[in-house]
Amino acid sequence: AQSVTQLDSHVSVSEGTPVLLRCNYSSSYSPSLFWYVQHPNKGLQLLLKYTSAATLVKGINGFEAEFKKSETSFHLTKPSAHMSDAAEYFCVVRGTGGFKTIFGAGTRLFVKA
Amino acid sequence: NAGVTQTPKFRVLKTGQSMTLLCAQDMNHEYMYWYRQDPGMGLRLIHYSVGEGTTAKGEVPDGYNVSRLKKQNFLLGLESAAPSQTSVYFCASSYEGRHGELFFGEGSRLTVL
Numbered sequence: 001a002q003s004v005t006q007l008d009s010h011v012s013v014s015e016g017t018p019v020l021l022r023c024n025y026s027s028s029y030s031p032s033l034f035w036y037v038q039h040p041n042k043g044l045q046l047l048l049k050y051t052s053a054a055t056l057v058k059g060i061n062g063f064e065a066e067f068k069k070s071e072t073s074f075h076l077t078k079p080s081a082h083m084s085d086a087a088e089y090f091c092v093v094r095g096t097g098g099f100k101t102i103f104g105a106g107t108r109l110f111v112k113a
Numbered sequence: 114n115a116g117v118t119q120t121p122k123f124r125v126l127k128t129g130q131s132m133t134l135l136c137a138q139d140m141n142h143e144y145m146y147w148y149r150q151d152p153g154m155g156l157r158l159i160h161y162s163v164g165e166g167t168t169a170k171g172e173v174p175d176g177y178n179v180s181r182l183k184k185q186n187f188l189l190g191l192e193s194a195a196p197s198q199t200s201v202y203f204c205a206s207s208y209e210g211r212h213g214e215l216f217f218g219e220g221s222r223l224t225v226l
Contacts, residue, residue: 032212032213034214034215036217041220042219042220043117043203043217043218043219043220044203044205044215044217045217046214046215046216049214051212090156092215094211094212094213095211095212098211099144099161099163099210099211101146101158101215103155103156104155105155106155
């Protein structure tokens, strides 16, 4: 079965410190992987995507993610958190068969001043 | 470039009333989707469309109907609203149906009393 697991429901960091949001997936196919961000009362905005090219993917606002097939992981990182990064982040998998999209449960990122 | 636009953004209904949510995209995307987002439930697919004139059921289609008469528009209808349909509804579109990134609207918050 195809699935996405975001390993932390909440992550709290101090401004200026690194961010790590963890995502593991399970798929029998060669999936496409995405990270989206959702600020309060807003829609989901694409941060970055992996579609079988380079395994290290750079996105917007200084975020990047590394696709590790052996570990079936796609963790999101940022070297230095900013207050504006406080939001909910979703790991998303597509290409698992048909038109199905699998969303992770989300990780809420808190950034302390 | 407006992207994906949803109207209305907020609506309060009484049980049994009907309403239609409109989604419009200006990216010439073939694929369009309606999701609902509920606390603790993540995003769930209601209906989707793979092209003008086509619709298909998603995970939670009961109580909803959709139409795609024009390529750029995807309508979600509630014929007889129930309190269980209180939710935030998101429309999304994609250029490619299996691996392509989803572009989301800002959401429509519906409350059914």
